[in-house]
Amino acid sequence: MTSDTPARRRARVFSRRRSAPSRARRRLGAAVRMIAALALAGGVYTAFTPGAFAEDNVQLSAAAQEGKALFDNSCISCHGRDGQGVEERGPSLIGVGSASVEFQVSTGRMPMTRQEAQAEQKTPQFDETQTKQLAQYIQELGGGPELPEGELVEDLKTNPDALARGGELFRINCTSCHGFGGGGGALSSGKFAPSLHDATQEQIYAAMLTGPQNMPVFGDNQLTPDEKREIITYITVQLQDDRDPGGLFNLGRYGPSTEGMAIFLVGIVLLVFTSLWIAGKS
Known part of the structure; x- marks a missing residue:
């Protein structure tokens, strides 16, 4: 068995001292390469990401x-x-x-x-x-969403199929907040869905594109441009031009249900007073 002489111990210490700087250099080199890779990735992202920041020297029309x-x-x-x-x-x-x-x-x-x-x-x-x-x-x-140029729904107003499809899409996507008659409705925390009775075609289309306030954004993957136009057709023809959907008295423009409830309550009150009058006479 070889003895552990002082010369061998000195050699081992010298070897460890030589290996320590080598490990430090490797770690430093790895850190430098990591920083360079991150800087390169950030530069590529900044160069190719559109619309992330406004340009100070942009040329305006x-x-x-x-x-x-x-x-x-x-x-x-x-x-x-x-x-x-x-x-x-x-x-x-x-x-x-x-x-x-x-x-x-x-x-x-x-x-x-x-x-x-x-x-x-x-x-x-x-x-x-x-x-x-x-x-x-x-x-x-x-950059960002833009309204399409030209008339939005003029060619759809006389198309009964477009009107029917627009009504179906409106009932699926819009009535939960704006109501069946487009009169709007209350939401939480003091917020509300506005009435659609006076909204223009451009305002409705822009609202679907951008999702203002509490409204969700209806991108082209949720509602195609043609479907947006059909919804606008239904709103302008059925809800704005026809001011009384399903009834005669315009009670909130929610349809016949509110009028039926009003007639029921008024009728019950009249029956009660009539019964009391008859009882008093007899």
């Missing part, structure tokens, strides 16, 4: 420049420079698209006078041209 002037005068205090948002005052508008701006501004929901549970519809502060200019500025700033 003439309409968008007019919209920027309106934005800087009326919206920048809440939504910040270049629509980046202000914490606890207003969200970022990067990526919301022109459809969202057209809905919010044309219905008077924006600009808001104060923070509430829900922005309520009021008289718009901008005319149609100014609204489109604001929308174009936000669209060019960060």
Whole structure:
């Protein structure tokens, strides 16, 4: 058996001292490679992710420049420079698209006078041209959903099949909040689904595209553009033009059920008073 001489012990210590720097260099090299890989991945993501940030030097069209002037005068205090948002005052508008701006501004929901549970519809502060200019500025700033050009449903109004399909889609997707007659309804925490009686075709389409307030977004994978148009056809023809669906007295425009309940209650009261009158006479 070989004895453990002092020379061999010194050799082992020297070998350990040589191996320690080698392990440290390997660890340092692995850390450098990891940092380089993360930096490369971040650079690729930043370069190829569209609409993530607004460009400071973006070239705006003439309409968008007019919209920027309106934005800087009326919206920048809440939504910040270049629509980046202000914490606890207003969200970022990067990526919301022109459809969202057209809905919010044309219905008077924006600009808001104060923070509430829900922005309520009021008289718009901008005319149609100014609204489109604001929308174009936000669209060019960060992209997002846009309204289709041209008339939305003019060719569907005389199509009974489109009207029937629109009614079915409306009952499946919209009545739980807006009611069967489109009169709207209360939600939780002081929020509500608004009435559809005065909504324009563009506002309805924009609301389905962008999902304002508590409304879900109905993207083209949930409702195709043709299905959206059929729903708008049903709303404009059946609920807006025909003001009394299923009844005569326009009781909330919920259909014949409310009128039947009203007739029942009034009839019962009349019968009770008639019975008391007859009993008193006899």
